[in-house]
Amino acid sequence: MxxxxxxxxxxxxxxxxxxxxxxxxxxxxxxxxxxxxxxxxxxxxxxxxxxxxxxxxxxxxxxxxxxxxxxxxxxxxxxxxxxxxxxxxxxxxxxxxxxxxxxxxxxxxxxxxxxxxxxxxxxxxxxxxxxxxHRRAAYSIDSMSVEITFMVGPxxxxxxxxxxxxxxxxxxxxxxxxxxxxxxxxxxxxxxxDEERAAGTPTERHRVLNPRLVTVLAAVAGSTFVLAGTDVGIVAVLRDSDQVSWTGVVIIAWCAASLVGGFVYGALPRPWSPFVIMALLGLLTMPGGLAGHWQWLCLLLVPAGLLCAPAMASSSDIISRMVPAPVRGEAMGWYSSALTTGSSLGAPAVGFVIDRFGSAWGFVLAGAGGAVVALLALLVTQRRPGAPAPTPAPQALAGVGAGAP
Known part of the structure; x- marks a missing residue:
């Protein structure tokens, strides 16, 4: 590494x-x-x-x-x-x-x-x-920092x-x-x-919200939908097995996996497509509902946890490159809104499903919802000329098939 x-x-x-x-x-x-x-x-x-x-x-x-x-x-x-x-x-x-x-x-x-x-x-x-x-490594550090603050602050x-x-x-x-x-x-x-200030890139509003950026923002909201739904799913699964007291341990294990994943992602020689990372995050979250004990839940959440920080780092990186510097603040504001929107939708939606169908289906909804949005975003950006991606999506998919970390 x-x-x-x-x-x-x-x-x-x-x-x-x-x-x-x-x-x-x-x-x-x-x-x-x-x-x-x-x-x-x-x-x-x-x-x-x-x-x-x-x-x-x-x-x-x-x-x-x-x-x-x-x-x-x-x-x-x-x-x-x-x-x-x-x-x-x-x-x-x-x-x-x-x-x-x-x-x-x-x-x-x-x-x-x-x-x-x-x-x-x-x-x-x-x-x-x-x-x-060097921006991918910088945003990986930032994502790991965010993970730590969410472990400490609440x-x-x-x-x-x-x-x-x-x-x-x-x-x-x-x-x-x-x-x-x-x-x-x-x-x-x-x-x-200094170079960006000297360039004086135009600041028209239409340069901020465009179809490409909206596609990325939708995928970002899908990824935080997964994360918020996982929070609810963890509590529900542990409550079913009368192990709620272990909730903190499971969340720490999940966050620790995210820290490891963020560190590895920032050190990779080539980036993955953020849409591939987000889709895998959703797909690997779905098995969490199969756990019947807190130790199994920790293990089942590790693969998805490894992709949490990379999903945030890759999306921050791609949005920072998509817009001119004079409107980057508004773009990052929209990015924060997408993160918040996904989180606010994930918890109640997954809670609704858990109340009616059981805790295992909460993980299914959380993971499937994020994966579907990410895969749709991948398809849209592949078909659209000038689609934003740090690396072409076919290469990213090939890297996954080859067992890339």
Whole structure:
């Protein structure tokens, strides 16, 4: 395995600092969902359906706000957006614990729309700091970093909440997000390289959303549909076997496989087609429902887990190359919206199927849904001239058949 791609990435000016700042800034953002859910259930004495409504409105706000904030970054620069979203986050988390439930709903929507855009900003900045030939390794590192923050953030929020209160946790979370925004504002990572700023590529809106980009975004939403559905499926399978206490161990094993897969993908001599990776992610998720014990579930999820980080890294890489630099912020905003949309659809859809047909069918729906969307995207891009893919799809498929890692 070649480690040179990673050495080149870390040697680039500003990259290591960006990744470290991103790692710290993302931790509180990943804890937003679980904190709001537990606040509604514990403090407001509402059910999980009510908590789901707050999460849904927050998610919808994020999906709608992402492209708008990204376009604002393209036109006005990063710091005004960071200032706006940091102040908005401080206000939201300061007042949210005191709001009655009916008022929390619209405020959660606005708070979601003005969420600190740390994920899209980091991806946009990596595209500016890292040359094309090393960008796949950079996005692999970023995907592994995201995996770590999702392992740490929600768990840390639960620990703090159970030892203090939901209200105190919300105020602490707001402080942490504000500090993250201040840190990013002080760092002010570049969103375009010097060459890209000098090129002055046109910024018409039609250059952002086009059929090729929409196809990729649909596949991205399909991949996060798989991931969100797997989360629900894990709990359902373990509940059926009366092993819910092992949920954390299974999720850690799944995430650990993702870290390994992301590391291997970034070091490969040639990339795979992102659509092939996403299709395999879905297909390899489907057997998870066959597990009758937590150890078997860990083993059955390892093959799909190995493809989680590569799916995110490859999609980030391809989108960063598809649009001109002056509109990359909006494109990354749409990318974040696709990630959010897939996640928001995956959990309720899979939960619906599990309630009616059993836990095994939840994995079938999650995997099949993502695989079908990815395969359709692969077919569409093969037929469309100038289809976006790091390598031609036939080569990628041949690599899989030859036993490529």
């Amino acid at each position: 070649r480690l040179e791609p990673y050495r080149h990435v870390f040697a680039l000016p500003g990259v290591l600092r960006l990744l470290l700042v991103a790692l710290l800034a993302r931790v509180p953002v990943t804890a937003v969902g679980i904190t709001l859910t537990l606040h509604v259930v514990l403090d407001l004495k509402r059910g999980y359906a009510a908590a789901g409504a707050v999460s849904a409105l927050t998610t919808i706000g994020m999906a709608l706000g992402g492209p708008i904030l990204g376009r604002f970054v393209d036109r006005r620069g990063l710091r005004p957006v960071l200032l706006l979203t940091t102040v908005a986050s401080m206000i939201f988390w300061a007042v949210a614990p005191e709001l009655p439930y009916p008022m929390l709903l619209p405020v959660a929507f606005v708070g979601g729309a003005l969420t600190l855009p740390v994920f899209s900003v980091v991806r946009q900045s990596l595209a500016a700091l890292v040359p094309d030939e 768990a840390l929020a639960v620990v703090i909440l159970t030892s203090t209160s939901a209200t105190a946790t919300m105020w602490g979370l707001g402080t942490a997000i504000a500090l993250a925004g201040i840190g990013l504002y002080a760092f002010n990572p570049p969103t375009r390289s």
